Amino acid sequence: MDREVSAEIIESCRAGDRDAFRVLYDIYKDRVYTVSLYFFHGDEAAAGDVTQQVFLKLFTAIGQFKGNAAFSTWLYRLAVNACQDTARRRKSLLSAGPLPLERIAVSSSQEDDFARAQMARSVQAAVSALPPKFRIAVLLRYFDDLSYEQMAKVLHCSIGTVASRLSRGHRILAERLKSLIGTNA
Amino acid sequence: MFTRHVSDQLAAHVDGQLDTLEARRVESHLAQCQHCRAEHEQIRFGMMCLEHLPTAEAPAAIWVSIAESIPERWLSRPHPFQLWRPAFAALAAIVAVSAAYWLFSRRPETRWEVIERHGVARIGAGEWIETDSSSSATIKVGQIGSVELAPNTRLRVVTERPGEHRVMLARGAIHANISAPPRLFFVDTASGTAVDLGCEYTLRTDQAGAGLLQVTRGWVSFQWKGLESLVPAGASCRTYAQGGPGVPCFDDAPEPLKMALESFATNSAALDTILVESRVRDTLTLWHLLWRADLPNRGRIYERMAALTAVPEGVSREEVLKLDRGTLTRWKDELAWTW
Numbered sequence: 032m033d034r035e036v037s038a039e040i041i042e043s044c045r046a047g048d049r050d051a052f053r054v055l056y057d058i059y060k061d062r063v064y065t066v067s068l069y070f071f072h073g074d075e076a077a078a079g080d081v082t083q084q085v086f087l088k089l090f091t092a093i094g095q096f097k098g099n100a101a102f103s104t105w106l107y108r109l110a111v112n113a114c115q116d117t118a119r120r121r122k123s124l125l126s127a128g129p130l131p132l133e134r135i136a137v138s139s140s141q142e143d144d145f146a147r148a149q150m151a152r153s154v155q156a157a158v159s160a161l162p163p164k165f166r167i168a169v170l171l172r173y174f175d176d177l178s179y180e181q182m183a184k185v186l187h188c189s190i191g192t193v194a195s196r197l198s199r200g201h202r203i204l205a206e207r208l209k210s211l212i213g214t215n216a
Numbered sequence: 217m218f219t220r221h222v223s224d225q226l227a228a229h230v231d232g233q234l235d236t237l238e239a240r241r242v243e244s245h246l247a248q249c250q251h252c253r254a255e256h257e258q259i260r261f262g263m264m265c266l267e268h269l270p271t272a273e274a275p276a277a278i279w280v281s282i283a284e285s286i287p288e289r290w291l292s293r294p295h296p297f298q299l300w301r302p303a304f305a306a307l308a309a310i311v312a313v314s315a316a317y318w319l320f321s322r323r324p325e326t327r328w329e330v331i332e333r334h335g336v337a338r339i340g341a342g343e344w345i346e347t348d349s350s351s352s353a354t355i356k357v358g359q360i361g362s363v364e365l366a367p368n369t370r371l372r373v374v375t376e377r378p379g380e381h382r383v384m385l386a387r388g389a390i391h392a393n394i395s396a397p398p399r400l401f402f403v404d405t406a407s408g409t410a411v412d413l414g415c416e417y418t419l420r421t422d423q424a425g426a427g428l429l430q431v432t433r434g435w436v437s438f439q440w441k442g443l444e445s446l447v448p449a450g451a452s453c454r455t456y457a458q459g460g461p462g463v464p465c466f467d468d469a470p471e472p473l474k475m476a477l478e479s480f481a482t483n484s485a486a487l488d489t490i491l492v493e494s495r496v497r498d499t500l501t502l503w504h505l506l507w508r509a510d511l512p513n514r515g516r517i518y519e520r521m522a523a524l525t526a527v528p529e530g531v532s533r534e535e536v537l538k539l540d541r542g543t544l545t546r547w548k549d550e551l552a553w554t555w
Binding site: 061064115120153178203 | 228231273278
């Protein structure tokens with residue numbers, strides 16, 4: 032899969048080409064949406080809101096993008112900012128009540144395979160329970176395959192901090208999933 | 217020889233993100249440390265579990281909303297140069313328009329004449345926009361956003377080039393809504409400069425610089441003579457004549473904390489209240505107070521922050537008290553997840 036959008040597409044977007052906007056959107060939409068969806072515990076409305084915010088900001092400001100940084104770094108920085116902003120606005124909502132994880136769609140093959148679907152739900156629950164700074168790091172690494180250096184730029188922290196957050200995040204996941212898998216088995 | 221634990225590097229090792237030398241050091245440690253080997257296995261297991269997470273497909277409705285929200289003019293023709301265009305909108309009533317026209321018709325260099333003909337006009341560097349008590353205005357800032365001027369506001373365009381959009385707010389109130397990479401839009405006031413970090417905010421000030429910054433989206437950095445206040449969405453920050461930006465505070469902070477903050481500069485007992493009333497989220501306020509407190513009080517603030525939330529690795533009391541910029545930035549980056 033092409034992980035970085037071409038300079039030609041960005042240039043066309045800067046020139047106001049609607050088709051180029053659509054191409055760019057199609058390349059990144061699912062990644063931004065998926066990260067947002069898991070960040071917000073499977074809340075489709077929040078994920079849709081964040082995705083819309085990110086691309087609107089992107090399209091509005093793409094004329095200012097100078098190409099001196101990776102495009103994806105800028106895009107994911109917008110996504111992280113949008114997640115943080117939305118989380119601030121929804122702070123009380125997030126801390127109340129059970130998480131609507133069952134709303135995350137699973138593929139038909141997973142629906143056929145009950146055990147796999149159960150496992151997916153367990154992992155979703157474990158990811159949702161991570162503290163936000165670990166959660167976003169794990170999601171960016173897993174779904175967007177960002178390097179540690181890119182993640183450091185996106186998250187405004189050092190590469191060492193990225194490594195530390197991912198180590199701690201994965202350890203928490205493992206701890207939680209060990210017991211969940213044990214319960215489900 | 218036993219080396220120190222490598223817990224924080226284990227994910228990087230599994231992900232192949234360490235250089236050869238570091239990878240060897242980690243492997244050498246793992247060979248002799250059961251504790252780290254167990255954590256290594258945990259991390260591998262955690263990563264393996266993530267493979268069970270399906271990628272979700274963004275609903276088609278999102279693109280429809282985006283396409284509807286993008287102004288047609290951006291998509292149909294390019295704008296190679298950033299231009300300031302005031303679109304004087306929201307004049308509440310015909311009376312207000314008439315009054316404003318009467319006022320400015322005696323000053324032919326103003327933009328109001330253009331408004332009368334087209335409703336839209338360009339404005340360049342050095343030009344002023346002023347609203348009276350019954351009018352307001354909206355300025356389109358190139359392609360990066362808009363600024364609404366409240367009644368009784370006086371504002372001048374200072375710079376209008378692609379890499380820097382700068383205005384000077386002499387008095388009154390503006391509401392800025394900017395969607396651009398950080399540090400492209402600046403508002404100078406008598407008490408400092410508001411630097412956009414991708415955000416939406418309201419800034420009001422009097423001619424001396426006393427005012428209030430309220431952020432509703434993203435972040436704003438308010439800077440004055442080396443002093444900086446970082447204000448996130450949901451927070452506000454006072455500005456002071458001859459004093460620059462004050463300490464930001466979340467709008468939902470406890471009232472006693474907010475009141476104490478108002479008198480922090482003049483009342484030594486105010487800090488007691490601030491420390492007692494602070495919640496985890498109010499480390500925003502405490503972090504900014506570190507820069508403004510004397511050494512003994514800085515120590516008290518540090519202790520309260522450390523009690524509210526775990527001090528991250530790489531942040532030491534000693535460096536915080538010395539106001540080491542790198543240490544405080546690292547701490548702020550961690551704390552920001554709770555703000």
